[in-house]
Amino acid sequence: MTILAYDLGASSGRALLGRLNGGKIEVEELHRFPNDPVQAGDRLHWDILRLLHELKQALLKAKHRGIKPSSIAIDSWAVDFGFIGANGELLGNPYHYRDRHTDGVMEQLIEELSATEIFARSGIQFLPFNTIYQLAALKRADSPLLREAKHFLMIPDLLRYFLTGDMYNEFSNATTTQLFNPVEGDWDEELLRAIGVPRELFGEIVQPGARVGKLRPSLCEELGIEPVDVYAAAEHDTGSAVAAVPALERSFAYLSCGTWSLMGTEVGEPVINELAQELNFTNEGGVYGTYRLLKNIMGLWILQECRRSWERAGNSYDFPELVKLAGEAKPFAAFIDPDDPVFLHPGDMPARITEYCERTGQEAPAGAGAVVRCVLESLALKYRYVLELTERLSGQTFSGLHMVGGGIQNILLCQWTANAIGKPVWAGPVEGSAIGNMAVQWIASGELADIWEARKAIRESFPVETYEPEGHEEWAEAYRIFRSTTNLAED
Ligand code: ADP
Numbered sequence: 001m002t003i004l005a006y007d008l009g010a011s012s013g014r015a016l017l018g019r020l021n022g023g024k025i026e027v028e029e030l031h032r033f034p035n036d037p038v039q040a041g042d043r044l045h046w047d048i049l050r051l052l053h054e055l056k057q058a059l060l061k062a063k064h065r066g067i068k069p070s071s072i073a074i075d076s077w078a079v080d081f082g083f084i085g086a087n088g089e090l091l092g093n094p095y096h097y098r099d100r101h102t103d104g105v106m107e108q109l110i111e112e113l114s115a116t117e118i119f120a121r122s123g124i125q126f127l128p129f130n131t132i133y134q135l136a137a138l139k140r141a142d143s144p145l146l147r148e149a150k151h152f153l154m155i156p157d158l159l160r161y162f163l164t165g166d167m168y169n170e171f172s173n174a175t176t177t178q179l180f181n182p183v184e185g186d187w188d189e190e191l192l193r194a195i196g197v198p199r200e201l202f203g204e205i206v207q208p209g210a211r212v213g214k215l216r217p218s219l220c221e222e223l224g225i226e227p228v229d230v231y232a233a234a235e236h237d238t239g240s241a242v243a244a245v246p247a248l249e250r251s252f253a254y255l256s257c258g259t260w261s262l263m264g265t266e267v268g269e270p271v272i273n274e275l276a277q278e279l280n281f282t283n284e285g286g287v288y289g290t291y292r293l294l295k296n297i298m299g300l301w302i303l304q305e306c307r308r309s310w311e312r313a314g315n316s317y318d319f320p321e322l323v324k325l326a327g328e329a330k331p332f333a334a335f336i337d338p339d340d341p342v343f344l345h346p347g348d349m350p351a352r353i354t355e356y357c358e359r360t361g362q363e364a365p366a367g368a369g370a371v372v373r374c375v376l377e378s379l380a381l382k383y384r385y386v387l388e389l390t391e392r393l394s395g396q397t398f399s400g401l402h403m404v405g406g407g408i409q410n411i412l413l414c415q416w417t418a419n420a421i422g423k424p425v426w427a428g429p430v431e432g433s434a435i436g437n438m439a440v441q442w443i444a445s446g447e448l449a450d451i452w453e454a455r456k457a458i459r460e461s462f463p464v465e466t467y468e469p470e471g472h473e474e475w476a477e478a479y480r481i482f483r484s485t486t487n488l489a490e491d
């Protein structure tokens, strides 16, 4: 039996086939496609219909190979959404969370409601692009979309609706809106009232593993395929990635390392207290009643944008080339705080790194190798900072760090992370989100008993590379300089 997982990352989308053979998982990439946002006038959008087209291309590729998946599920990045109107059609084109229409809205809402109230109701970290601020921005701009909207669907909900014709809001992604109340277990009516968005737009919330329809007859006819069951996975990609962490113990720390770096631990209950709010940690809903106590770190996005800038200037590098150049550059020459707001929006990242260094009294890195080294070392050091906060907040001490996602192909980043945290890094699997997506499908169909059996199967099926920490003294000294240069608060 073959299953199909769609994983839409901010850097690319992919469709993977999965098979379970005697407890071993086999995964094969069926289709990979770009996921380039589109700037249209002043607005930055996702190319949602192109993504739907690519989902269909994957179904056609499977058909041409004589493969009929027994089930399908989709996961993607969090927070973004589309609206469906009275006639069942998509209204407008979903905004990209890096669009600037939310500028200043989080601050306004905090002023109106207080951060304590918002955090107590949602348990979600304050990020300026959270759905709540996107919706508030649309309301404040008197968006015609909001006036006409009848249903709110997040990106995977929306694509799933296109595939099946059925509308559901999936739980893990719903929690990332900052409009879901984990204590009450439903959409938070007070927060919705405060932003002036009608409760009626928000539908039934289904858990990862729910069967949420079948491919709709018109689609089957269009592609010449048979109907297939569609499940809800943990449709937030980070939820799926953490489901795929091949941990052996219940207490573990992870870093989901892709466009974003998401670092934290899995907990049984959301941690909603003063310290969590002060440290700006989040409690995102996970699989089978778990929550992810974690913090967003800007991640390899900075490198992706550097690469795009250099490409525009006529210098194309692939990631392995950039890693090689970084390895040859001078160590610990300059540091950035990857989470400085200047790095959030698309743009000329090398120039912003230069500005950051000048602002903080450092000599700016010159040349691609030096820039990449600065980014990767700074990320590794930021990981140490956040890992220590995770330990403090969760009251646990971790013996090492699990890394999953495309970023683990960057062996320098893995090694430097181990060096920075002074603990081993266990890296694997690369396609964490897609594999976590599959795990939920297999648990739903009864082929795997539970998440721990799934994690065991993942551990036995994919190579996990261990990176032992090296260079303790020099990394400890680098951390001290990083902390003072980036002005990061004392723990
Ligand atoms: P997302 O799911 O957010 O799209 P991925 O998990 O696919 O992200 O990770 C993408 C990142 O992985 C890229 O930004 C890049 O830094 C890193 N990466 C991908 N391939 C390689 C490679 N061959 N060598 C080093 N790094 C890589």
Ligand code: LRH
Residues within 6 Å of the ligand: 009, 010, 076, 077, 078, 079, 097, 236, 237, 238, 258, 259, 260, 262, 296
């Ligand atoms: C990672 C991710 C992350 C969110 C961000 C918007 O892909 O889903 O968990 O914070 O995208």
